[in-house]
């Protein structure tokens with residue numbers, strides 16, 4: 379458990395002593411923290427302790443304790459992501475937050491929403507629907523490849539802004555290609571052009587240094603159950619002060635403070651009917667866990683392991699053409715590596731590649747196989763409990779399965 383951890387453990391990508399801090403099943407090689415990031419045991423315990431408190435005296439918990447506890451949890455998260463706690467609300471996940479943004483940005487016929495060609499499928503669905511409903515147009519701009527510099531990438535993307543562009547939606551770290559995009563430069567350029575920005579940041583939390591205040595975006599949505607390893611069902615939405623008056627709750631409830639505090643834009647989101655907020659309240663435990671380990675060590679060791687995966691899988695298949703240049707500026711703890719497509723048909727959108735099922739069924743390896751722009755990738759996530767042996771097992775299994 380955590381008391382046995384030391385910083386040298388985390389810096390040793392060969393060993394997996396950190397694995398004991400998690401309750402991950404012994405028989406699985408888990409290389410998909412990016413989709414579903416399990417919590418360390420201490421975080422699970424913190425969540426359970428909050429649920430226990432709720433169960434012991436629900437009236438006391440909901441009426442007298444919950445709001446203050448949520449404020450404290452939000453303050454801890456806000457400090458971690460460089461924002462004011464007053465500008466953050468907890469939501470179940472990034473998807474929920476993105477839906478709030480989609481319901482809040484006022485679009486009309488002829489407006490444009492600009493996105494990159496690396497965006498997450500469900501996010502594309504959300505904006506396609508809104509655009510259809512409002513008569514706005516979703517404009518997908520291809521990012522230039524290969525990537526040369528952050529400034530050039532951002533400048534090229536911003537050329538897609540027209541006088542009709544109302545909003546930019548951009549991933550901080552992309553899902554299919556695991557790239558860290560130059561959101562700072564994109565936000566800066568968007569502001570100069572009077573365009574709103576919503577950053578889709580579920581992978582960026584913990585994986586990359588983040589200061590939302592400096593980004594000065596309009597909205598930032600994220601999930602805490604990915605790299606931060608907070609309980610499942612925890613995420614947040616940041617709304618800049620200038621947008622708070624127009625943000626719309628998707629679920630209508632009482633709209634006030636249950637503890638009788640002064641009205642605030644967050645009231646609509648804090649109480650969405652009765653639910654157990656234990657996951658949100660355990661977010662500070664996840665932050666503490668990473669900080670105790672050392673956030674820099676976490677980033678360094680997980681990036682080193684991702685770099686190792688890059689070398690191994692590139693050597694096994696010699697595909698070249700890896701989306702991310704070999705630098706921590708472009709990818710951190712997760713990397714998407716091209717693998718041969720084989721002769722099989724591409725799975726339909728939203729359907730799993732049979733290779734992913736074979737990796738699980740034959741080798742007990744959990745890793746996503748991603749299709750993007752007619753290419754096939756294995757997306758390897760490296761967290762503190764992973765080690766080189768995990769990557770070696772994956773490489774051997776892929777060699778066996780892809781002939």
Ligand SMILES: Cc1ncc(COP(=O)(O)O)c(C=O)c1O
Pocket residue numbers: 412413471472473474497498500501549551552553578579580581601
């Ligand atoms: C870029 C991106 N946006 C949004 C999401 C949705 O996250 P969640 O399922 O936690 O809502 C994901 C999930 O992987 C993602 O990668």
